[in-house]
Amino acid sequence: xxxxxxxxxxxxxxxxxxxxxxxxxxxxxxxxxxxxxxxxxxxxxxxxxxxxxxxxxxxxxxxxxxxxxxxxxxxxxxxxxxxxxxxxxxxxxxxxxxxxxxxxxxxxxxxxxxxxxxxxxxxxx
Amino acid sequence: xxxxxxxxxxxxxxxxxxxxxxxxxxxxxxxxxxxxxxxxxxxxxxxxxxxxxxxxxxxxxxxxxxxxxxxxxxxxxxxxxxxxxxxxxxxxxxxxxxxxxxxxxxxxxxxxxxxxxxxxxxxxxxxxxxxxxxxxxxxxxxxxxxxxxxxxxxxxxxxxxxxxxxxxxxxxxxxxxxxxxxxxxxxxxxxxxxxxxxxxxxxxxxxxxxxxxxxxxxxxxxxxxxxxxxxxxxxxxxxxxxxxxxxxxxxxxxxxxxxxxxxxxxxxxxxxxxxxxxxxxxxxxxxxxxxxxxxxxxxxxxxxxxxxxxxxxxxx
Numbered sequence: 001x002x003x004x005x006x007x008x009x010x011x012x013x014x015x016x017x018x019x020x021x022x023x024x025x026x027x028x029x030x031x032x033x034x035x036x037x038x039x040x041x042x043x044x045x046x047x048x049x050x051x052x053x054x055x056x057x058x059x060x061x062x063x064x065x066x067x068x069x070x071x072x073x074x075x076x077x078x079x080x081x082x083x084x085x086x087x088x089x090x091x092x093x094x095x096x097x098x099x100x101x102x103x104x105x106x107x108x109x110x111x112x113x114x115x116x117x118x119x120x121x122x123x124x125x
Numbered sequence: 126x127x128x129x130x131x132x133x134x135x136x137x138x139x140x141x142x143x144x145x146x147x148x149x150x151x152x153x154x155x156x157x158x159x160x161x162x163x164x165x166x167x168x169x170x171x172x173x174x175x176x177x178x179x180x181x182x183x184x185x186x187x188x189x190x191x192x193x194x195x196x197x198x199x200x201x202x203x204x205x206x207x208x209x210x211x212x213x214x215x216x217x218x219x220x221x222x223x224x225x226x227x228x229x230x231x232x233x234x235x236x237x238x239x240x241x242x243x244x245x246x247x248x249x250x251x252x253x254x255x256x257x258x259x260x261x262x263x264x265x266x267x268x269x270x271x272x273x274x275x276x277x278x279x280x281x282x283x284x285x286x287x288x289x290x291x292x293x294x295x296x297x298x299x300x301x302x303x304x305x306x307x308x309x310x311x312x313x314x315x316x317x318x319x320x321x322x323x324x325x326x327x328x329x330x331x332x333x334x335x336x337x338x339x340x341x342x343x344x345x346x347x348x349x350x351x352x353x354x355x356x357x358x359x360x361x362x363x364x365x366x367x368x369x370x371x372x373x374x375x376x377x378x379x380x381x382x383x384x385x386x387x388x389x390x391x392x393x394x395x396x397x398x399x400x401x402x403x404x405x406x407x408x409x410x411x412x413x414x415x416x417x418x419x420x421x422x423x424x425x426x427x428x429x430x431x432x433x434x435x436x437x438x439x440x441x
Contacts, residue, residue, distance in 0.1 A: 010149075013152060014151050017152060017159065021155055021159070025162070027162035027163070028161065028165050031170075032169075034172075034173055035169050038176050042176055045180060087199070088193055113203040114177060115180060115202070115205065120191065123183060
């Protein structure tokens with residue numbers, strides 16, 4: 001009797017684990033995608049920081065990073081805007097940069113958004 | 126002796142043992158895959174939050190540099206915030222400093238003074254001018270000795286140090302130079318530099334290898350060039366760079382003395398404020414990133430030491 005219960009318990013555990021393995025593998029793929037998307041977004045911000053402030057115009061452009069092909073249906077945008085008046089209340093010469101990377105995991109839309117500011121005479125300027 | 130199925134008694138139950146063994150292996154594999162997936166998801170989430178926090182912290186730095194107030198950033202759309210503060214540096218001595226100013230390194234705690242780069246330290250306040258002579262500083266360091274620190278503790282990359290002092294002797298600008306080398310560096314006998322014993326502990330800067338007192342005596346080592354110029358000379362600035370090193374090395378300067386005597390002001394023993402330290406803390410979720418920036422607004426160009434003070438006429 002004890003042996004039978006033991007066998008049932010072990011078999012149940014194994015079946016449960018095996019049933020979860022596809023989900024686990026999907027989570028591993030998802031985390032890889034998140035890491036890659038983050039790297040792409042960070043690189044875009046660094047690229048913007050390398051531009052002289054006077055050449056940093058308001059714009060909304062798509063990202064052309066070849067690593068986007070490694071993300072399922074990967075795409076991205078970089079938006080440069082004037083600093084929001086709610087933050088820059090005195091009209092300081094500061095631009096707000098928003099980088100968004102989108103992709104799909106298991107047919108669900110995923111996105112990473114990084115936001116920062118680039119100011120005249122600021123970092124790297 | 127056989128059992129009811131006709132198998133020998135000693136072989137009964139072997140199937141279940143093998144089954145349990147196989148299932149244990151399958152269990153271990155399954156658990157490891159699930160555990161890895163959970164840790165991967167956790168790590169990637171942390172890294173994403175870290176990037177958001179870092180970008181927000183950079184935005185906080187930009188706010189301070191652009192003179193914005195309040196120095197606070199809230200990107201509610203992507204759940205990140207930053208707050209920044211700034212202060213002038215070096216600061217007057219604080220409680221527990223025994224009236225002696227702390228070592229000046231820019232930024233504090235930084236050990237990445239890059240190879241070939243030149244460090245500059247103002248000994249006269251670049252933002253003050255004398256009431257009687259607008260071209261002369263009102264505040265300047267008036268002691269006849271000054272401590273310099275360099276080299277990374279326990280590093281095998283043993284750096285030498287070149288120090289150039291620029292001062293006004295009452296009639297013209299003059300330079301005085303020091304070339305210091307570690308006694309246990311293999312080249313030290315060939316460089317003819319002033320040997321410095323660097324096998325000491327430096328309590329105020331435990332990550333540093335070497336300490337030397339310009340114009341003074343420290344332990345058994347006395348500056349052979351004598352004290353730093355005193356009044357009417359005005360000490361203006363100090364420039365330094367490390368030599369013979371392959372890696373980044375730290376460098377710091379510390380004022381000597383406490384200036385509590387009659388006729389002295391504490392500022393006579395302090396290095397003037399010359400840098401702005403900006404500290405920005407970016408937060409996203411449970412992750413916090415802190416960026417520290419040292420801004421030195423007034424720096425002479427890198428060719429300063431080699432052109433402006435050339436002994437011979439400069440000709441192309």
